[in-house]
Amino acid sequence: MLLEKWQALMAKWKGAFVQGRTHQRALALALGLLCGVGRRTLTRALGFWGKEHQDWSADYRVFSRSPWSTVELFDPLLAPAVQNCCPAEHPIAVAVDDTVVRRTGKRVPNTTWQRDPMSPPFQVNLIWGQRFLQASLLLPLYRQDAESSPRALPVRFAECPVVRKPGKKATPQQWKDYRQAKKKHNLSLRFVAVGQELRRRLDAQGLALRRLLLTGDGSFCNRKVYRARWDRTYLLCRGRKDLSLCFRFEGPGPRYYGREKFTPQHVYEDKRRKWKRAWIFHGGRYRWVRYKEVKRVLWQGGAGRKELRLLVLAPTAYRRTKAGRQYFRRKAFLLTDDLETQTRVLLQDYFDRFEIEFNHRDEKSILGVGQAQVWAQKSAPRVPEFVVAAYSHLLWASLQVYGPKRTSDYGVLPKWRRAARRPSCQDLVTLLRQQIDEAARAHPESRFRGLEQMILRAAA
Numbered sequence: 437m438l439l440e441k442w443q444a445l446m447a448k449w450k451g452a453f454v455q456g457r458t459h460q461r462a463l464a465l466a467l468g469l470l471c472g473v474g475r476r477t478l479t480r481a482l483g484f485w486g487k488e489h490q491d492w493s494a495d496y497r498v499f500s501r502s503p504w505s506t507v508e509l510f511d512p513l514l515a516p517a518v519q520n521c522c523p524a525e526h527p528i529a530v531a532v533d534d535t536v537v538r539r540t541g542k543r544v545p546n547t548t549w550q551r552d553p554m555s556p557p558f559q560v561n562l563i564w565g566q567r568f569l570q571a572s573l574l575l576p577l578y579r580q581d582a583e584s585s586p587r588a589l590p591v592r593f594a595e596c597p598v599v600r601k602p603g604k605k606a607t608p609q610q611w612k613d614y615r616q617a618k619k620k621h622n623l624s625l626r627f628v629a630v631g632q633e634l635r636r637r638l639d640a641q642g643l644a645l646r647r648l649l650l651t652g653d654g655s656f657c658n659r660k661v662y663r664a665r666w667d668r669t670y671l672l673c674r675g676r677k678d679l680s681l682c683f684r685f686e687g688p689g690p691r692y693y694g695r696e697k698f699t700p701q702h703v704y705e706d707k708r709r710k711w712k713r714a715w716i717f718h719g720g721r722y723r724w725v726r727y728k729e730v731k732r733v734l735w736q737g738g739a740g741r742k743e744l745r746l747l748v749l750a751p752t753a754y755r756r757t758k759a760g761r762q763y764f765r766r767k768a769f770l771l772t773d774d775l776e777t778q779t780r781v782l783l784q785d786y787f788d789r790f791e792i793e794f795n796h797r798d799e800k801s802i803l804g805v806g807q808a809q810v811w812a813q814k815s816a817p818r819v820p821e822f823v824v825a826a827y828s829h830l831l832w833a834s835l836q837v838y839g840p841k842r843t844s845d846y847g848v849l850p851k852w853r854r855a856a857r858r859p860s861c862q863d864l865v866t867l868l869r870q871q872i873d874e875a876a877r878a879h880p881e882s883r884f885r886g887l888e889q890m891i892l893r894a895a896a
Contacts, residue, residue, distance in 0.1 A: 446466065571590070657676070841857060
């Protein structure tokens with residue numbers, strides 16, 4: 437059963453908490469935040485267990501005072517997922533991306549006005565929220581049966597606050613401190629810190645011989661990321677089309693960078709460089725993808741003297757319906773410092789990176805990350821990270837119990853969704869609620885609540 441497997445995985449959280457009773461409270465809150473009906477707040481999670489008429493201060497102190505680290509919550513599934521799903525001959529692919537969690541309280545720590553990623557290109561909108569940096573382990577499940585889509589398993593969800601800009605009446609010293617703080621606390625340096633910390637965690641779990649590949653979007657293709665000190669860790673990021681690239685100078689003298697410069701767009705338009713093809717799993721099946729490759733290029737303004745590989749992807753054709761119009765996805769320009777891995781493997785990891793977007797959708801739309809009304813300095817980032825860790829264990833438990841495909845164990849889909857091949861996050865939550873209801877009926881003396889009680893508690 438999904439419930440029993442999830443509880444067995446969550447039992448490994450015991451080492452992250454100092455006291456056993458804190459661990460038990462954390463497990464109860466995790467189940468209430470995942471399965472609670474309505475908004476995912478701590479009060480709803482307490483009501484899920486029928487504790488709305490009891491003292492709730494100890495449950496809130498789990499996040500505001502208890503000494504535990506959210507990083508340790510992801511450790512129990514990191515090594516098993518890598519060993520069971522990631523090929524030993526390939527690097528461990530981890531997708532990294534930032535996301536904004538909406539908040540309503542203006543006094544919540546580390547909340548600011550930020551750009552809404554869903555705003556149209558002709559009108560930039562703003563939202564009030566917290567910024568987090570998420571890292572998700574990419575599981576190539578299609579290697580098992582050539583049909584199953586890949587999965588992204590969250591392994592980090594770290595707060596990345598934005599430095600607040602001084603007001604109009606700020607002194608010159610305040611503006612100077614603001615500029616210095618922006619250099620020390622930004623998204624790129626947080627990306628480096630998360631990647632280096634993840635490398636240390638892999639080494640501690642016996643995966644020191646495995647290489648780590650971090651895939652990111654264009655916001656991480658910059659000097660601070662590519663010139664950082666990486667140990668057995670490689671980068672694969674999408675770059676701009678106007679990057680100034682060159683080869684190493686081959687003539688006499690101390691000159692290092694070649695005089696002739698070129699851009700990724702020039703490589704795309706150069707007819708002398710022939711297109712190659714790679715067999716890539718994307719969109720539910722394997723497809724041919726065209727690309728160009730330029731090895732050992734130098735990016736003087738970004739990576740310095742580090743040699744890179746440039747991968748230019750041609751626009752991929754697709755149709756929204758079988759008889760519909762043919763569209764083309766945008767071309768992409770990738771830069772990587774991994775000079776050993778096969779090109780097809782790197783391209784596959786880049787296509788698999790899109791799975792992290794489904795993580796963002798599940799966390800914010802279905803699990804309500806950010807809806808908890810907490811204002812303490814520790815609680816504000818801890819609760820979202822806590823929910824994401826519980827969600828990650830739920831995904832891993834479903835893969836171990838039912839596999840990557842949508843089996844008959846899940847509920848019957850509506851007519852307009854009969855073509856679904858894999859279970860969604862809503863399917864997992866629904867199945868978890870059903871099993872809790874069955875456990876409550878089979879064992880009335882247990883703490884579990886039936887479906888009727890869940891709905892009544894949510895409507896109260």
